[in-house]
Amino acid sequence: MAPLLQVNDLHTEFRTGAGVVRAVDGVSYAVEQGETVAIVGESGSGKSVSALSILRLIPDPPGRITRGEILFLGRDLMQLSDVQMREVRGGEIGMVFQEPMTSLNPVLTIGRQITETLEQHCQADRAAAYKRAVELLGLVGIADPARRLRQYPHQLSGGMRQRVMIAIAIACDPKLIIADEPTTALDVTIQAQILELMSGLTRRLNAALIIITHNLGVVARYAKRVNVMYAGRIVESGPAVAIYHRPQHPYTIALLRSVPRLDRPRQARLDPVEGQPPDLTRLDQGCAFRPRCRFAVDACARVRPSLQPAGPAGQLSACLRADEISTASGAAA
């Protein structure tokens, strides 16, 4: 059976004063029905742009999707008209963004924003939409829904607003939810509540979830599969357990080593990823991680490696020395 979503060779560029930035530079991955996939990376890695590209929400100009296929439920979203695409967004694909204050309309009531989605995408009439909105607020754990529906976003806390965003995202029983840093702006106890809610709801609705985050802990708690991005490309991809226990790409290895962990004894010193994040306007033909990489050799300057099977657990790694690293990490484990 074909996967729910298959992204093939996606390229998204931004034309800036400093030159063309290839924010997403040949990204391919699949999401199966009902599965939770994480896209991990740091700022500028292209993780958000790759997700917004799926929804074709790249502002043009300056941005443009230059190449690629986005196969969703058998259709290529790149070929749809703008009108058709609007039906997909908020319909079969739900979205949750980072900043619930800016992604909700401040001058519309919560109720209107939920019923609008229902009327647009589910052909509900006013009364049915209202009934469903009450039900949805209950689903996302908001008490006293009738009163909340009359309120405006500014009258709600950050956690509540994110719950409303989730209610809108699941309003039309989507097959896929894309959550872009859904809890980054929230406090840690609220973050935990929202993530539990999302994982519970996706399981209940049998919806797939793409969660975009920089938080390695969140990924470990919720994702089954992980794509690690660096400088516009996926550098490692595979099952979460394999990636965390036997990372194959030097960037993943370094990233996991750099975070202090509450479940381990205190280290004398942290082991950071040295150097600075890449300047995307000045990438050469070599591996983008090379300047910060402990394993870099001369050959790394000549070509950007593609994803290849690496390690015994079946993940993919984009590193010329993947074989040697795999043997080394196997020996260490």
Added chain:
Amino acid sequence: MIAPATDVATLLEVRGLRKVFPVTEGILAHRMVGEVKAVDGIDFTLRRGETLGLVGESGCGKTTTGRCILQLERPTAGEILYDGVDLTRLTHKQLLALRRRIQVVFQDPYSSLNPRMKVGDIIAEPMKVHAIEPDAARRAARVRELLAICGLNPNFVDRYPHEMSGGQRQRVGIARALALNPEFIICDEAVSALDVSIQAQIVNLLEDLRERFKLTYLFIAHDLSVVRHLCQRVAVMYLGRIIELADCDELFDNPLHPYTRVLLDAVPVPDPSVEAGRNFRPVKGEVPSPLNPPPGCVFHPRCPIAVESCSRSRPELREVQPGHWVACSEVHTIPSSKRWCDRSIPTPKE
């Protein structure tokens, strides 16, 4: 909590600190319609060379506490004894002299550096304000030295902040804080805005500087794993109050206050196998509005072990073990557990 007598080892002593912000309505006539007790009576001391972590969620008062110590806010009540001198009673001129010894590193390396100033001028500015190193050539040499100390190329003096990455900018912010040879630095979420791979670099830098210049830090943060790594003692705040204070290892190995446990529990660990075994359940409810805090113990509406009396009286911070202070009247009912993943308290039936 009875404040201990100031001794030589104590650098900073905060006693009964309160900061209340008025909430007003109306454009011309500002009617007071309420007040926010951002900091509601806290006491702590900081020894020379020590790093004290101040943790809590947004709105708990940790940043306001830092700003009161810096005298960027005038406290409503309480004393801030710095080296025995009460900062709240100083004149502007007296304060200026002391402020040389107290510096701050802010969270956002984007907005805390003036975008129109070159890096060299940003770092030299405190020296000009305090009229130390009046000789321009020697000041320039000092700036280059500070850049090198903070792991930046001394040639960065001619760059503007926007030409640098977030991590480099935060290094500039730290170099500026070091310019006056301070003894005490308040780090207000100094690594929170940085990327994961850069965060560890800056944490290491802060540690190196602490060693090299014998610095004392107040490390305000919400990231518990970074706090645990960097601090010797930790104070946990909730709605303007300190609810637990202990040595770092003690706090993380044996957290006593239900809120501290809830916080620790909420932090996901970067390991799927550990996470799978944790059986995590999030705490209910949200932080109440500081405009209208609950009566009694401020945590009782969310607390898994609250009893009826918790809504009536506010528990004082008391020393339950040597050096371990907790503000919870039901602390004796918490089962102690040494295993990290077993810390969550069973949720009572609702």
